[in-house]
Amino acid sequence: MRATGLTKVFDDRVAVADLDLVVGKGRVLGVLGPNGSGKSTTVRMLTGLLRPTSGSVELFGEPVTPESAPRLRARIGVQTEANLYHRLTVAENLRTWGALHGLSRSATERRVSEVLEVVGLSDRRDSPVGALSKGLRQKAKIARALLSDPELIFLDEPTAGLDPEAALDVLGHLAKLRADGDTTIVLCTHQLHGLEDLCDDVVMLDRGRVVAAGEVTELVAAHWPDREYVIRVSEREVAEQVVAGLRAAGVTVPDAESTAPSLHDLYFALLSGEES
Numbered sequence: 001m002r003a004t005g006l007t008k009v010f011d012d013r014v015a016v017a018d019l020d021l022v023v024g025k026g027r028v029l030g031v032l033g034p035n036g037s038g039k040s041t042t043v044r045m046l047t048g049l050l051r052p053t054s055g056s057v058e059l060f061g062e063p064v065t066p067e068s069a070p071r072l073r074a075r076i077g078v079q080t081e082a083n084l085y086h087r088l089t090v091a092e093n094l095r096t097w098g099a100l101h102g103l104s105r106s107a108t109e110r111r112v113s114e115v116l117e118v119v120g121l122s123d124r125r126d127s128p129v130g131a132l133s134k135g136l137r138q139k140a141k142i143a144r145a146l147l148s149d150p151e152l153i154f155l156d157e158p159t160a161g162l163d164p165e166a167a168l169d170v171l172g173h174l175a176k177l178r179a180d181g182d183t184t185i186v187l188c189t190h191q192l193h194g195l196e197d198l199c200d201d202v203v204m205l206d207r208g209r210v211v212a213a214g215e216v217t218e219l220v221a222a223h224w225p226d227r228e229y230v231i232r233v234s235e236r237e238v239a240e241q242v243v244a245g246l247r248a249a250g251v252t253v254p255d256a257e258s259t260a261p262s263l264h265d266l267y268f269a270l271l272s273g274e275e276s
């Protein structure tokens with residue numbers, strides 16, 4: 001997937017400005033940013049739901065146009081497309097989705113079992129969706145996005161409203177999905193916990209503009225070029241002696257207790273003006 005110069009202006013409000021993006025096959029891209037930064041608008045343009053004011057999108061090597069969009073959209077999985085039917089069971093919801101996507105009955109049955117296994121929901125396949133917790137419902141939506149075995153899936157806030165444990169569980173299942181195959185995943189979120197282990201690449205948006213884009217480890221390292229070294233010792237006095245020895249030898253040790261910055265630190269440094 002590739003986006004070039006992607007821009008969306010609503011009336012006189014610039015929602016997304018001149019966004020360039022490439023997502024390689026099998027990679028996980030996190031689109032990050034605070035409320036109103038342009039994440040949903042970006043995803044709606046990438047999935048062919050919203051026409052950009054200017055710029056272009058390519059899916060599977062083909063330009064997205066009003067004519068090609070429906071055909072290309074059939075090849076991607078989108079988590080938020082429609083609500084689940086609360087009175088139907090998880091499996092019945094997925095069967096309905098399979099029929100909508102033209103899957104045969106036997107293919108649907110096979111995929112229902114496979115995707116429920118992937119998201120860890122097999123034991124709730126016969127529960128009505130209305131009886132599921134929010135976290136399990138999110139998993140059911142992710143299962144639905146995976147049903148037609150798409151090469152590319154878009155997830156919008158897959159951990160929204162979940163407690164930290166449920167959020168990590170959902171992210172863990174996505175990480176497994178990444179490890180198992182070559183599904184490309186684009187996910188929008190402003191919840192950073194656990195994201196570092198899942199995303200290969202990130203784009204950080206602020207008021208529609210890209211403030212950072214690239215590989216997570218490279219971005220963090222580029223923002224803090226000074227390397228930090230951790231000396232692990234079991235006693236504090238030993239650490240103090242090491243630091244005192246280094247200082248006596250003329251080495252500058254500014255902070256003996258600092259820890260490595262993370263994606264979380266980078267996010268707040270870039271988007272809230274906080275520096276660690």
Ligand SMILES: Nc1ncnc2c1ncn2[C@@H]1O[C@H](COP(=O)(O)OP(=O)(O)OP(=O)(O)O)[C@@H](O)[C@H]1O
Nearest residue numbers: 010013015033034035036037038039040041042190
């Ligand atoms: N249909 C629309 N008409 C007018 N303005 C819009 C429309 N959709 C989005 N916007 C504006 O574009 C900007 C970006 O909105 P967008 O929903 O893409 O942000 P977001 O990062 O997804 O936010 P959130 O995290 O709250 O979902 C906002 O200022 C929003 O008010």
